[in-house]
Amino acid sequence: MRYSATVENMEVKSIRIGLLGCGNVGKALVGLLESQREAILSRTGLDLTIQAIAVQNMEKHADLAATTKQITNNPADVVSSDDIDLVVEVIGGVDPAKELVEAALRSGKPVVTANKELLAKHGPELFEQADQGNLDLLFEAAVAGGVPLMRVLRESLKGEPIRRVMGIVNGTTNYVLSQMTERGISYSDALSEAQSAGFAESDPSADVDGQDAASKAAIIAMVAFGVRLGLSDVTYEGITDVSTDDIEFAKRFGHTIKLLAIAENDNGEVAVRVHPAMVPKHHPLASVRDSFNAVFVEGDAVGDLMLYGRGAGGNPTASAVLGDIIAAANNLTQETNNGLGNLRNTPIQSTQDLENAFYINLEVTDESGVLAAVASVFGKHGVSIRSMEQEGLDGEARIVFITHSSLERNVHTTLDELRELDCVIQIGTKIRVVEG
Ligand code: HSE
Numbered sequence: 001m002r003y004s005a006t007v008e009n010m011e012v013k014s015i016r017i018g019l020l021g022c023g024n025v026g027k028a029l030v031g032l033l034e035s036q037r038e039a040i041l042s043r044t045g046l047d048l049t050i051q052a053i054a055v056q057n058m059e060k061h062a063d064l065a066a067t068t069k070q071i072t073n074n075p076a077d078v079v080s081s082d083d084i085d086l087v088v089e090v091i092g093g094v095d096p097a098k099e100l101v102e103a104a105l106r107s108g109k110p111v112v113t114a115n116k117e118l119l120a121k122h123g124p125e126l127f128e129q130a131d132q133g134n135l136d137l138l139f140e141a142a143v144a145g146g147v148p149l150m151r152v153l154r155e156s157l158k159g160e161p162i163r164r165v166m167g168i169v170n171g172t173t174n175y176v177l178s179q180m181t182e183r184g185i186s187y188s189d190a191l192s193e194a195q196s197a198g199f200a201e202s203d204p205s206a207d208v209d210g211q212d213a214a215s216k217a218a219i220i221a222m223v224a225f226g227v228r229l230g231l232s233d234v235t236y237e238g239i240t241d242v243s244t245d246d247i248e249f250a251k252r253f254g255h256t257i258k259l260l261a262i263a264e265n266d267n268g269e270v271a272v273r274v275h276p277a278m279v280p281k282h283h284p285l286a287s288v289r290d291s292f293n294a295v296f297v298e299g300d301a302v303g304d305l306m307l308y309g310r311g312a313g314g315n316p317t318a319s320a321v322l323g324d325i326i327a328a329a330n331n332l333t334q335e336t337n338n339g340l341g342n343l344r345n346t347p348i349q350s351t352q353d354l355e356n357a358f359y360i361n362l363e364v365t366d367e368s369g370v371l372a373a374v375a376s377v378f379g380k381h382g383v384s385i386r387s388m389e390q391e392g393l394d395g396e397a398r399i400v401f402i403t404h405s406s407l408e409r410n411v412h413t414t415l416d417e418l419r420e421l422d423c424v425i426q427i428g429t430k431i432r433v434v435e436g
Pocket of ligand 1: 169170171172173200201207212311312313
């Protein structure tokens with residue numbers, strides 16, 4: 001960090017950035033920083049330059065040489081260099097990102113990262129390391145891309161007793177579910193479209209199986225409730241089993257299916273989960289379409305609020321990274337940090353102990369006594385039926401139940417017992433229903 005002449009009565013502080021990774025987000029950041037450098041300088045007195053970029057393939061990035069002093073394929077050199085003040089990590093994944101972030105912090109450099117997987121698996125230890133060095137480890141871009149959720153939770157809502165954060169934090173699955181709902185197309189066609197449009201990763205399994213959203217949910221819970229937890233504490237299900245029949249039923253029932261990440265705090269006991277859910281059409285999350293993200297926060301004092309925007313893509317994610325760079329650079333010049341190193345240990349509630357209404361879709365034989373046999377299993381386990389619809393299917397029948405709010409463990413025991421009945425041909429989807 002260097003201090004030089006003043007601009008508009010502010011002392012200019014030069015911050016030299018080392019960028020690790022130059023994919024979509026890295027490239028967008030280079031462009032955004034270049035176009036905003038003067039504006040940032042005149043607003044903040046910070047002169048931000050990208051001093052070095054570490055890439056895997058230097059030939060592929062030869063064009064960067066015009067604007068960047070050093071292009072290297074050795075990221076370890078960047079994090080240890082005396083010419084770098086602040087490190088930005090947009091490589092993704094745990095290895096080698098974890099080692100590089102640790103090394104940057106060890107050498108006294110604040111870090112800005114967009115890496116949800118790294119923080120969901122190793123956040124608490126990295127936050128502690130950052131705090132011990134009085135350094136920032138900021139990560140706005142790791143959750144919901146360009147939506148400034150982390151700063152709102154960490155700063156604006158710092159004093160708020162937050163009860164629940166419930167959001168759509170994966171753009172790929174929201175695109176797939178929106179297309180299935182609006183155009184009636186199949187899951188696989190919608191997913192291929194998402195891939196061609198560039199929302200889905202080339203390997204979209206972490207998106208569709210819910211793991212991407214689960215990593216983000218773990219980070220949300222850490223920040224919203226100040227607790228120590230990780231990806232392994234999050235129960236998650238993806239959207240691979242959601243059928244066009246489920247989508248059609250949800251519509252008839254006045255709901256729409258969304259993949260929700262939900263972090264709840266019940267008097268200090270925290271539960272974090274990701275699963276598809278039927279959301280009532282009038283709920284603000286129901287109208288979040290395409291690849292947009294939105295997060296609904298419920299607090300005791302603030303009431304309900306929602307943040308909405310682009311959760312993926314180079315420019316929105318780079319915008320979040322740049323906001324963090326400015327915050328970390330400011331803190332660096334003031335020798336302070338905005339830390340999360342004091343996360344507390346907390347009991348993690350099993351999702352089996354949570355209560356939810358459920359949509360349950362069964363295929364059964366079409367003969368007398370079947371409905372009574374099925375209904376009695378629900379009754380035996382204390383799962384109360386709110387509504388039921390039956391339709392004939394070529395000698396068989398489909399019965400769709402909506403239950404009242406019931407303990408998840410009771411619903412699972414009910415389904416286990418139903419599976420044993422001769423009249424039950426198949427248990428189709430079970431989808432939680434958001435009430436209210
Ligand atoms: N693949 C993610 C999504 C974006 O579809 O939302 C990066 O977290």
